[in-house]
Amino acid sequence: MGSAAATGPSSPNERSFHEPAHEPPFWEPWSRYLRRLVLGAAYALQPQRIALLPRLWQMTLAYYLSPKNVRDHLPARPTYYTNWGLAGISDDLGVPALLHNYAQGLFPVCHIGPMKWWCPSLRAVQDPRNARVGRTVRRLIRRHSFTVTMDTDFVGVMEACAQPRPGKTPLTWITPKVMRAFYAAYRAGYAHSVEVWDRHGRLVGGLFGLAIGQVYFGESKFSRSSHASKVAVAYLHRHLAAWGYRLYDAKWMTPHLAETGFVAMPRDDFLSLLPWYTSEEGHVGRWSVDPALDPADWSKGWDVASPTPPGAAPHAA
Template identity: 45%
Template sequence: MPVFQLGRALQFPPADLADASGLLAIGGDLSIPRLLLAYREGIFPWYSKGDPILWWSPDPRVVLYPDGLHVSKSLGKRLRRGVFSVTMDTAFEEVLTQCAAVRTEKGGETWLMPEMARAYQKLHAAGYAHSVETWDREGRLCGGLYGVSLGRIFFGESMFSRVSDASKVALVVLVRQLDLWGFDLIDCQVQTAHLLSMGAQHMGRRRFMSILKESLRHPTLKGPWTLDPCLALESGVS
């Protein structure tokens, strides 16, 4: 399959024309209209420093149904102990910074370059991108995640943890909140052992696109988001 070169026109080739790795196109920009169009068509940006903007639609991709979440016994105990407090959309920029920092501190690369961070900050200001923050008992940010929401799908982008289980707690609380709101699916994009252990599964592109199309018929719940107080009590999160 060829890799398409994007121009100024606000359009993408069909996602099913991506190559075997999932790479579909290069170029374009990170404007809000283009990013929203990409997510609506099952496409997301992901590239490293020095590369052009790369657009992906993997087949299969990894997803998590809200009612398919698996919480281990040890994580369940930690939730019930109220070790952490959890918030939504209160420290979006800091979550982005930490998602990048944790990787670079370990000697790895991050795709969250300044231009990517600015693009998602703009999506957050527009009400489409959201963060979940996990705080320790001293009020320090110790874990979290962020992603984009359209219709009844949440597109997870990145997560970080400074304390054991902190990112898992953020994910559990997010999934339970999305379930209360009637969301259909969490798009995890690519596979990690961390996500598979919590109930994520592979889904072919055709099935994913069918669910995405139906989910987008529903209005988008724009931010800022607030965690349901009853959910916090039920989850054991203070």
């Protein structure tokens, strides 16, 4: 595997090497499940989150006491609790529900119990046309240090993202039921992955997310080699910009995201953009790397600080 600009496998046989013919048996050993229960409970008791506990208990109790045919219906106009934006509980992770809920600004994150859905008060967003590609990443791409593909090993990327990170608490929201949900969305053409391979053919970095209309909702990324995930992000941004995507949503705002060019958008502003952007024509189906879209030679196409509303004319750089 030589060029960082190489496309994904060109034949079905090559692609099937990484894509199973049937849904993989997503599962976790009992030891990992018990560890997740303990660490998930400890996570909920953190000082910055403990204010949510009474509401969480109330919503969880109401969920289990509700009839099965209505318990998984999220409220049409949810009330958002605390700045974390807890909006409701629903274990319906089918593709139609996933697409509908994301288009409403909700996303699932949960360590234990039924799935919780969130919409924080500040949303980390970026116009893909404004993406920054650092010098180190440009140099790695020009030196062909990695091969980059898209939608070639979606399962491998998800499983890698779910693995414990060195020096971090071994707790993940990417549980087997989340993997099953996003794998179904991948098979339907809405979830996508970017893979980064080293010269020995090993998967050393990548990311995955959900694309609806002209919005890309980032889920997670991983790196087993220095800057590998940054290379994946650079390729993703370059293609999203070329394909006309208007918004990259990274969920909760963090200092790291701010350093990489994301801006904090108030919830109301974010929700006002979604009906427009998610209803526009997107890039549905399998993605592949376009060799003509090289992030190493890419300059930002627009000089705008944040995503513009529909119909607004962007300023040329």
